[in-house]
Amino acid sequence: MHKAYLVSTGTELLLGKTIDTNSVFLAERLSNMGIKVVGKSVVGDNREHIRNAISLGIKSADIVITTGGLGPTLDDLTKEVACEVLNCPMVKIEAEVNKLREYFRKRNRNMPEINLKQAMFPVDAKIITNNNGTAPGMYLNKSGKTLICLPGPPHEIMPMYIQEVEPLLQKDYGQNNQQSAVVAINIFGPGESQVEEMLAEIVEDPRGCSLALIAKEGEIQLRITAEGKDTSHSQTILNELVDKIKSILGDRIYGYNEDALPVVVANILLQQKLSLAVAESCTGGLLAKMLTDMPGSSEYFWGGAVSYSNEAKTKIMGVNDKIISQYGAVSEPVAREMAIQIRKLAGSEIGVSITGVAGPGGGSEINPVGTVYIGADSQRGTQVKRLYFVGNREAIRTLAAKSALDWLRKLILNNEI
Amino acid sequence: MHKAYLVSTGTELLLGKTIDTNSVFLAERLSNMGIKVVGKSVVGDNREHIRNAISLGIKSADIVITTGGLGPTLDDLTKEVACEVLNCPMVKIEAEVNKLREYFRKRNRNMPEINLKQAMFPVDAKIITNNNGTAPGMYLNKSGKTLICLPGPPHEIMPMYIQEVEPLLQKDYGQNNQQSAVVAINIFGPGESQVEEMLAEIVEDPRGCSLALIAKEGEIQLRITAEGKDTSHSQTILNELVDKIKSILGDRIYGYNEDALPVVVANILLQQKLSLAVAESCTGGLLAKMLTDMPGSSEYFWGGAVSYSNEAKTKIMGVNDKIISQYGAVSEPVAREMAIQIRKLAGSEIGVSITGVAGPGGGSEINPVGTVYIGADSQRGTQVKRLYFVGNREAIRTLAAKSALDWLRKLILNNEI
Numbered sequence: 071m072h073k074a075y076l077v078s079t080g081t082e083l084l085l086g087k088t089i090d091t092n093s094v095f096l097a098e099r100l101s102n103m104g105i106k107v108v109g110k111s112v113v114g115d116n117r118e119h120i121r122n123a124i125s126l127g128i129k130s131a132d133i134v135i136t137t138g139g140l141g142p143t144l145d146d147l148t149k150e151v152a153c154e155v156l157n158c159p160m161v162k163i164e165a166e167v168n169k170l171r172e173y174f175r176k177r178n179r180n181m182p183e184i185n186l187k188q189a190m191f192p193v194d195a196k197i198i199t200n201n202n203g204t205a206p207g208m209y210l211n212k213s214g215k216t217l218i219c220l221p222g223p224p225h226e227i228m229p230m231y232i233q234e235v236e237p238l239l240q241k242d243y244g245q246n247n248q249q250s251a252v253v254a255i256n257i258f259g260p261g262e263s264q265v266e267e268m269l270a271e272i273v274e275d276p277r278g279c280s281l282a283l284i285a286k287e288g289e290i291q292l293r294i295t296a297e298g299k300d301t302s303h304s305q306t307i308l309n310e311l312v313d314k315i316k317s318i319l320g321d322r323i324y325g326y327n328e329d330a331l332p333v334v335v336a337n338i339l340l341q342q343k344l345s346l347a348v349a350e351s352c353t354g355g356l357l358a359k360m361l362t363d364m365p366g367s368s369e370y371f372w373g374g375a376v377s378y379s380n381e382a383k384t385k386i387m388g389v390n391d392k393i394i395s396q397y398g399a400v401s402e403p404v405a406r407e408m409a410i411q412i413r414k415l416a417g418s419e420i421g422v423s424i425t426g427v428a429g430p431g432g433g434s435e436i437n438p439v440g441t442v443y444i445g446a447d448s449q450r451g452t453q454v455k456r457l458y459f460v461g462n463r464e465a466i467r468t469l470a471a472k473s474a475l476d477w478l479r480k481l482i483l484n485n486e487i
Numbered sequence: 488m489h490k491a492y493l494v495s496t497g498t499e500l501l502l503g504k505t506i507d508t509n510s511v512f513l514a515e516r517l518s519n520m521g522i523k524v525v526g527k528s529v530v531g532d533n534r535e536h537i538r539n540a541i542s543l544g545i546k547s548a549d550i551v552i553t554t555g556g557l558g559p560t561l562d563d564l565t566k567e568v569a570c571e572v573l574n575c576p577m578v579k580i581e582a583e584v585n586k587l588r589e590y591f592r593k594r595n596r597n598m599p600e601i602n603l604k605q606a607m608f609p610v611d612a613k614i615i616t617n618n619n620g621t622a623p624g625m626y627l628n629k630s631g632k633t634l635i636c637l638p639g640p641p642h643e644i645m646p647m648y649i650q651e652v653e654p655l656l657q658k659d660y661g662q663n664n665q666q667s668a669v670v671a672i673n674i675f676g677p678g679e680s681q682v683e684e685m686l687a688e689i690v691e692d693p694r695g696c697s698l699a700l701i702a703k704e705g706e707i708q709l710r711i712t713a714e715g716k717d718t719s720h721s722q723t724i725l726n727e728l729v730d731k732i733k734s735i736l737g738d739r740i741y742g743y744n745e746d747a748l749p750v751v752v753a754n755i756l757l758q759q760k761l762s763l764a765v766a767e768s769c770t771g772g773l774l775a776k777m778l779t780d781m782p783g784s785s786e787y788f789w790g791g792a793v794s795y796s797n798e799a800k801t802k803i804m805g806v807n808d809k810i811i812s813q814y815g816a817v818s819e820p821v822a823r824e825m826a827i828q829i830r831k832l833a834g835s836e837i838g839v840s841i842t843g844v845a846g847p848g849g850g851s852e853i854n855p856v857g858t859v860y861i862g863a864d865s866q867r868g869t870q871v872k873r874l875y876f877v878g879n880r881e882a883i884r885t886l887a888a889k890s891a892l893d894w895l896r897k898l899i900l901n902n903e904i
Contacts, residue, residue, distance in 0.1 A: 086515025
């Protein structure tokens with residue numbers, strides 16, 4: 071099994087406030103390819119510490135991936151030090167200089183001379199294009215080792231790794247890693263221990279597979295790896311187990327692998343040619359934001375109202391203020407009216423509403439913090455559901471928005487809306 | 488400043504599924520005490536890799552803290568290897584043997600012989616009691632270095648560290664750590680290299696301070712540490728430098744330390760008793776979501792409209808559809824109308840609008856992907872700004888929402904709205 075070592079640089083990663091999500095991302099992608107991550111180091115922007123970490127990586131593994139420290143400033147040292155460790159001098163690459171000049175020209179800014187160091191690479195390095203920033207990455211094979219330098223910002227590194235680095239690694243290190251089969255099952259609704267209980271029989275006897283449950287932002291991901299004698303055998307074992315799990319979990323499963331709940335819901339709306347409008351109170355725009363995270367969302371998403379104040383509920387959506395004063399803003403009748411009125415305003419097939427108490431203040435005996443009503447209106451009528459979540463403000467808001475999405479998914483799939 | 492190095496052991500930390508929260512916890516506690524974490528390593532349960540990481544730690548720092556690998560099983564190697572590195576033989580400590588026997592007796596279980604290795608320590612180690620598990624920790628001073636070994640489970644390590652380790656560290660390393668002064672300056676607007684250029688003179692001569700620039704989600708954080716001969720001297724040096732930086736960066740600085748842009752804007756609105764309504768197109772609810780992340784947002788936030796479709800702009804806000812068809816949805820006049828109409832609807836002091844092309848599709852020659860108009864309306868009139876961002880959909884949306892917040896901040900503070 072090939073080995074990799076990760077080196078993250080950045081003083082901010084050592085202050086206990088920023089989590090090094092890059093190395094988590096890379097470790098997962100590498101493991102999925104069958105490359106074993108044997109270690110990782112995080113160091114500050116300090117020449118000696120970076121050198122020690124990279125040297126240790128080169129000693130322990132076939133592949134060393136660094137993240138961070140590719141910026142133009144004086145404390146961006148990673149690429150320079152890594153090339154020193156591997157004894158590879160860098161030269162100025164004209165094509166990269168031109169790209170940098172173009173990047174600044176587009177923004178009507180002068181390029182500071184200091185940025186030129188981002189165009190320095192060893193002559194035989196493959197340069198990895200960065201479409202989301204100025205720092206290109208590099209992939210370098212030297213003396214039987216592979217050195218990969220990538221920038222620090224997650225939105226830069228992730229596309230670069232997936233689009234360019236992974237195919238190169240696949241070519242250089244992927245040959246022996248084909249025999250296992252892997253899938254992740256994405257579940258919304260039940261908690262971790264509930265899923266574990268439902269799958270008790272499978273956890274006891276995973277039939278040649280290994281299972282891992284991961285809980286994240288109110289969702290559960292169940293990862294299954296099958297190790298058969300060859301790829302097709304692994305896939306057969308895996309499929310059998312997945313079928314069994316599907317029969318137990320049913321529509322609690324909303325997708326597989328990279329599927330995200332908002333994208334799954336969007337695709338269902340698109341397929342069924344349904345349009346949606348939303349009326350949000352406690353989630354304050356989060357549901358609309360999730361529904362528009364994907365390109366092309368105008369195909370199914372009309373828009374919505376964020377009625378944070380009671381007055382907004384009345385003025386922007388025409389919710390009858392008598393209903394609000396009679397039942398309170400967090401109530402079944404108000405959720406109902408919000409869904410009805412936003413659909414009427416939009417002329418869409420479906421209207422969805424959320425009203426609740428996200429906290430920390432605002433709770434009462436009848437509606438403690440965490441109480442959320444979600445409503446759904448269509449020509450078939452209006453439905454409202456009362457939910458209760460435990461957690462901080464952020465958790466309650468996230469769970470409320472996701473629960474509305476998941477409920478909508480089930481209503482459409484079960485032909486109940 | 489005293490230095491620490493963290494070593495986490497555990498194969499599960501290298502699979503990209505489990506986040507090493509222990510090292511985040513320790514880094515924050517150590518930083519708060521004035522001890523600098525110069526690096527950290529994560530390694531699997533492998534003797535050689537653990538030895539390399541601990542050796543590197545001993546080389547780079549005064550204090551090495553290991554987490555994990557104190558269990559009874561064969562692959563629990565950390566304490567053993569750490570003592571080898573420091574050349575400290577371990578002996579069986581009878582008092583610990585008795586505690587282990589007691590632990591198992593209480594649970595009506597027989598103690599497996601293998602657990603006895605948890606009672607092995609160097610003779611001069613301080614043993615750290617673990618009230619939540621079987622593995623005691625240790626604190627060992629040897630040859631001018633301090634080695635601390637703690638177990639892996641967060642609910643075991645955290646009380647052990649806070650109750651026993653931190654006081655020991657305070658005694659050994661706390662005396663001289665009172666002299667530094669630290670501040671972070673939060674900046675929105677200019678890029679990393681631009682900030683560095685503006686501060687070139689200070690970067691060259693930081694007057695006894697050290698500087699670190701961190702770029703994150705379109706923002707820049709400048710961290711400054713002053714090391715004077717005592718606390719008040721450090722604070723004086725720091726204040727002088729901060730004043731100098733303030734005079735250069737001016738209102739590009741929106742806050743300090745933990746201040747977040749939406750919270751800063753919220754506080755300004757609260758102080759000036761201004762209420763706000765928003766009309767969002769390409770950000771799809773993100774601006775409203777940011778403005779309602781904080782509890783108590785109903786004090787200044789009325790609500791808003793997410794007018795993702797053109798029809799929504801007309802129906803929900805009353806933007807004249809002729810303006811949309813004449814100028815296009817992404818245009819100065821539409822941004823203007825959106826801000827005016829949402830303020831009118833809300834009866835709020837301020838209306839803010841965003842319309843743009845978040846991409847990846849939908850760009851044109853006049854309005855390429857990344858073009859965003861933001862509008863602000865008050866009784867003083869309406870202003871519109873055209874911006875251009877480069878990046879993926881998520882980056883463009885985040886930058887658009889933050890730019891609207893930051894513009895609003897400046898408009899209010901400069902009395903221009």
